Amino acid sequence: MNNDKLDLQSPDIVRENFEKLATLFPNCVTEGADGEVIDFDLLKQELSHAVVEGNKERYRLEWPGKREAIVTANLPTTKTLRPVREDSVDFDNTENLYIEGDNLEVLKLLQESYLGKIKMIYIDPPYNTGKDFVYRDNFSKDAQEELIESGQKDEYNQRLVTNPETAGRYHTNWLNMMYPRLKLARNLLSDKGVIFISIDSNENHNARRLCDEIFGEFNLVTEFIWEKKYTTSNNIVGVSDVHEYVLCYCRDLNNLSDAILRLPYTKEAKARYKNPDNDPKGPWMDVSYHGPKSPAERPNLNYPIIHPKNGEEIWPSEKSWAYEKANYLKHVDENRLYWGKNFSYSEPRLKKYLSEMKGGMVPKSLLSNKDVGGTSNGRDDLRKLFKEYSMAIFDNPKPVSLMKKLLQIGTDKEDIVLDFFSGSGSLGQAILELNAEDGGKRKHYQVQLNELTDSNSKEYKAGLINICEIGKERIRRAARKIKEETNADIDYGFRVYRLDSSNMQDVFYKPQDYDQTNLDLFGDNVKPDRTADDLLAQVMLDWGLPLSLKIDQVDVSGKKVFKVAKNSLYACFDSGIDEDFAKAIAKEKPLRIVFKDSGFKNDTAKTNVKQLLKQLSPETEMKVI
Ligand SMILES: C[S@@+](CC[C@H](N)C(=O)[O-])C[C@H]1O[C@@H](n2cnc3c(N)ncnc32)[C@H](O)[C@@H]1O
Numbered sequence: 080m081n082n083d084k085l086d087l088q089s090p091d092i093v094r095e096n097f098e099k100l101a102t103l104f105p106n107c108v109t110e111g112a113d114g115e116v117i118d119f120d121l122l123k124q125e126l127s128h129a130v131v132e133g134n135k136e137r138y139r140l141e142w143p144g145k146r147e148a149i150v151t152a153n154l155p156t157t158k159t160l161r162p163v164r165e166d167s168v169d170f171d172n173t174e175n176l177y178i179e180g181d182n183l184e185v186l187k188l189l190q191e192s193y194l195g196k197i198k199m200i201y202i203d204p205p206y207n208t209g210k211d212f213v214y215r216d217n218f219s220k221d222a223q224e225e226l227i228e229s230g231q232k233d234e235y236n237q238r239l240v241t242n243p244e245t246a247g248r249y250h251t252n253w254l255n256m257m258y259p260r261l262k263l264a265r266n267l268l269s270d271k272g273v274i275f276i277s278i279d280s281n282e283n284h285n286a287r288r289l290c291d292e293i294f295g296e297f298n299l300v301t302e303f304i305w306e307k308k309y310t311t312s313n314n315i316v317g318v319s320d321v322h323e324y325v326l327c328y329c330r331d332l333n334n335l336s337d338a339i340l341r342l343p344y345t346k347e348a349k350a351r352y353k354n355p356d357n358d359p360k361g362p363w364m365d366v367s368y369h370g371p372k373s374p375a376e377r378p379n380l381n382y383p384i385i386h387p388k389n390g391e392e393i394w395p396s397e398k399s400w401a402y403e404k405a406n407y408l409k410h411v412d413e414n415r416l417y418w419g420k421n422f423s424y425s426e427p428r429l430k431k432y433l434s435e436m437k438g439g440m441v442p443k444s445l446l447s448n449k450d451v452g453g454t455s456n457g458r459d460d461l462r463k464l465f466k467e468y469s470m471a472i473f474d475n476p477k478p479v480s481l482m483k484k485l486l487q488i489g490t491d492k493e494d495i496v497l498d499f500f501s502g503s504g505s506l507g508q509a510i511l512e513l514n515a516e517d518g519g520k521r522k523h524y525q526v527q528l529n530e531l532t533d534s535n536s537k538e539y540k541a542g543l544i545n546i547c548e549i550g551k552e553r554i555r556r557a558a559r560k561i562k563e564e565t566n567a568d569i570d571y572g573f574r575v576y577r578l579d580s581s582n583m584q585d586v587f588y589k590p591q592d593y594d595q596t597n598l599d600l601f602g603d604n605v606k607p608d609r610t611a612d613d614l615l616a617q618v619m620l621d622w623g624l625p626l627s628l629k630i631d632q633v634d635v636s637g638k639k640v641f642k643v644a645k646n647s648l649y650a651c652f653d654s655g656i657d658e659d660f661a662k663a664i665a666k667e668k669p670l671r672i673v674f675k676d677s678g679f680k681n682d683t684a685k686t687n688v689k690q691l692l693k694q695l696s697p698e699t700e701m702k703v704i
């Protein structure tokens with residue numbers, strides 16, 4: 080096979096992990112029956128100061144299938160994402176994404192393009208109430224999957240199963256579903272990224288342990304309590320739950336600066352800053368000048384301060400000062416010390432100016448119903464946009480105001496936000512509303528399984544046959560409403576992609592399965608129903624380019640050429656690629672260019688095109704699929 084071919088598979092994470100370990104611990108690489116393997120006993124020893132003996136009891140979360148869940152996360156996928164222009168809004172210009180399909184496969188496909196690029200992830204997974212559906216990952220090609228492939232069964236409904244408490248694998252099934260998804264999600268978070276996970280008491284304990292393991296216990300920011308309702312349910316045996324949780328973990332607590340995880344100032348908070356002395360730096364409030372430790376513990380914070388009224392030396396008493404002497408002198412210089420009206424205080428206080436509080440207010444761990452709304456508000460938000468339906472399909476869509484609060488805590492104005500259990504699209508609506516309010520350019524990426532709605536429902540009969548149709552329609556309607564009401568200059572569009580099997584014929588992946596003489600049967604390695612748009616999406620993912628980049632279509636020497644993010648990538652999947660075309664394209668100096676393997680006029684043209692590009696535009700990297 081040509082070595083400049085794109086491999087069109089998600090990266091082999093197992094192999095990459097192996098390489099990383101091998102680089103760090105080359106002495107732990109040994110030979111096994113199938114080639115190179117890691118000697119784990121040796122690796123264990125490398126990581127321990129004491130002599131490692133056999134299996135020991137450990138403090139960790141275990142469940143049947145955990146190892147399989149790790150394998151599941153690392154297994155590459157050959158699936159692809161196909162653009163659906165007709166369902167999209169402003170496809171060519173928007174930077175928002177709506178992806179239909181199982182989020183496990185989708186997360187795998189996004190690994191390269193969005194590695195470390197997502198600032199905030201919000202998820203509202205099935206809570207495992209015994210009534211909701213949990214997706215069962217199944218990678219063996221059994222009889223059932225063959226029925227699906229032949230169109231006799233609906234893939235998603237077959238693989239979505241209820242998980243009743245009586246099943247004996249109640250928590251196990253949920254953990255097996257969540258583990259690989261969270262593991263893959265973590266890779267997408269940026270250095271300063273945060274993940275919020277809605278959950279209730281059914282799985283809160285397991286979700287905490289799972290996240291402790293995946294994100295690191297020290298990266299737990301908080302477990303928010305969301306007061307979802309005021310009223311007590313009187314028919315409950317025991318206690319009526321009026322709250323849920325929103326777990327919040329960050330990618331790396333060391334990277335959390337003042338500027339993130341802060342809320343904008345409320346009117347009341349701003350009112351606490353006053354300017355009684357007409358300070359030119361504007362309103363301020365005064366805070367203590369003492370630190371938490373005693374002067375004996377912090378000798379460098381134990382020095383005399385001079386009282387401006389009488390020149391007396393003031394030494395800290397029980398607690399040392401909060402600042403070193405150099406900073407104290409700076410504070411005096413900047414007129415930052417406040418001694419009360421007419422210098423009546425015996426000790427100074429420090430002025431904190433509103434203008435300098437860029438980080439905003441510190442959020443509280445309680446998300447009160449009064450502040451962010453409850454479940455009934457979530458239902459109302461959805462129904463307001465779909466007045467003609469009951470929308471009973473969604474038990475508890477999240478209130479837009481709760482989503483907005485989390486966005487304010489977790490994002491800056493230009494960040495990318497991902498929700499891979501997006502349901503009715505509450506988070507997408509919240510992003511549009513918040514952007515319209517604060518002039519932000521946050522981008523929403525939503526992933527949702529095309530889980531069928533009830534075929535007897537009014538929604539289904541009107542064409543909202545699955546949850547994706549509802550999610551997309553909600554964003555369209557919310558966008559129209561926000562535009563009408565605010566006329567804000569924001570990105571109202573979204574690009575739709577749908578998960579599907581690879582664009583390439585199976586032979587492309589398994590040449591060993593075919594006899595050499597059969598190969599010409601597969602002259603064109605692209606499946607006949609796939610379009611140039613499909614190929615472009617696959618190439619972008621494979622080359623690690625974000626799917627949200629701007630795409631232009633131009634005509635070059637009579638052929639259709641896609642230009643992605645100006646000259647980042649050119650793609651032409653037309654036939655008859657020859658030397659003249661190469662000369663024309665070389666003038667544009669693309670950084671990358673891709674053609675269809677069968678798209679060249681002939682074998683000589685293929686070689687010449689490569690040579691011409693090398694000569695005329697040496698920085699262009701050429702690939703074929
Ligand atoms: C609790 S709902 C999310 C509700 C959403 N936050 C809202 O406000 O509307 C969870 C959603 O996850 C979807 N889901 C379950 N398994 C999935 C999977 N494997 N991939 C993608 N979506 C999935 C379900 O269809 C369901 O709509």
